[in-house]
Amino acid sequence: MTSINTASRSLVPSDAGLLESTSRYGVGTHPNDRGLPVARWLTAVMRFPIGLAASWFVMAIVVMWALFPALFTSYSGTVGVARQQLRAPSAEHWLGTDALGRDLLARVIYGAANSLSGAFVAVGVGLVIGTTLGLLAGSARGRVDGAIMRIVDVLLSIPQLLLSLSIVILLGFGTVNAAIAVGVTSIASFARLARSEVVRVRASDYVEAAFGSGGTFVRVLLRHILPNSLTSVVALAALQFGSAILAISTLGFLGYGAPPPTPEWGLLIAEGRNYIARAWWLTTVPGVVVILVVLSANRINQSFGKDRT
Structure with a gap:
């Protein structure tokens, strides 16, 4: 033992x-x-998620371009340099020059302010007007709902590009008018989504209790229905931001956006298409910038969608 x-x-x-x-x-x-x-x-x-980090980096750079363009280039976005026409990318001009001797990188950097501001205006127009219409339709119901939704159906039946072109022709050319036209085309999408969310919230027990306790229609609408209906609408606004940049660039490419010599990404692509055989960078660089910004905005919105789910 x-x-x-x-x-x-x-x-x-x-x-x-x-x-x-x-x-x-x-x-x-x-x-x-x-x-x-x-x-x-x-x-x-x-x-x-490396892709998400790259998307945030791209958006941060573009926003810095729009706010502080002078920090990224010493050249002017509208004034060219004599005898510097159609220079290939080099150490002096990183992205080359255009037909008037203007530095392309400076044009792209200064064009970020016009493109981003136009996208914000477009999203703001669609968000405010569309949400208001959807809120009224979902809350008032009856004839008001029917009348508003018929207007929405008419807007949805018209192709967005055709509608935006018609509005720009009526308002006149320019970045702001093009942004308003793009915003009007997105009103129907915001109105339908806002109405569906309002109808869902309107049927909730706490909303019925608010009405039963003596709450007025406007008070219940602003205090209970509207705040609880904005989550999906704000998500759609984030998604529409990239689409608005693409739509505004399309109008600028067609000649309905900012007039020359204002730097705008769609206009830059249109100006360089006549020299694509001998100066490919005039169309390639602005096109790549537009694609990267749109993809980055959509990737960031997808990440927000995953966080919500």
Whole structure:
């Protein structure tokens, strides 16, 4: 019995040895576990959404272009340099020059303000007017709902490009007018979504309780229905931002946007198409910028959608 007890005790580490191991390596930091933090770090890096980070980086750069263009270029966006026409990309002009000797990088940078501001105006017009119409249709119901939704159906039946071209012709050329035209084409989408959300919220128990406790229509509408109906509408606004940039660039390409020599991305592509055989960068660079901004805006909106779900 004594030999058995002695052998079993020899298999159990002594308290002194346990304390020595703990004091040397720390609790849970055995020498064999030193590689785990590195593996966890590599796993976290592999799982990090690189595409989302790149999208945020692109949008941050473009916003900085729009706010502080002078920090990124020393050239003018409208004035050319004599004898510098159609220069290929070089150390002096990173993205080359156009037919009038204007630095293309400066044109793209200064054009960000027009394109982004136009997109914000377009989204704002669609968001405010469309949400208001949807809110009234979903809350008032009856004939008001029927009349508003018939107007929405008419807007949806007209192709967006045709409708925006018609509005621009009526209002006149320019970035603001083009943005208003693009915003009008998105009113129907905002109105339908806002109406569906209002109808859903309107049938909730707390809204019925608010009406039952003596709340007026306007008070219940502004305090309960509207705040709880804006989540999906704001998400649609984020999605429409990239589409608005693309639509405004399309109008600028067709000649209905900002007039020359104002730098605007769609106008830059249109000006360079006549020289595409000898100066490919005049159309390629602005086109790539538009594509990157639109894809980045859509990728950021998708990330918000995943967070909501």
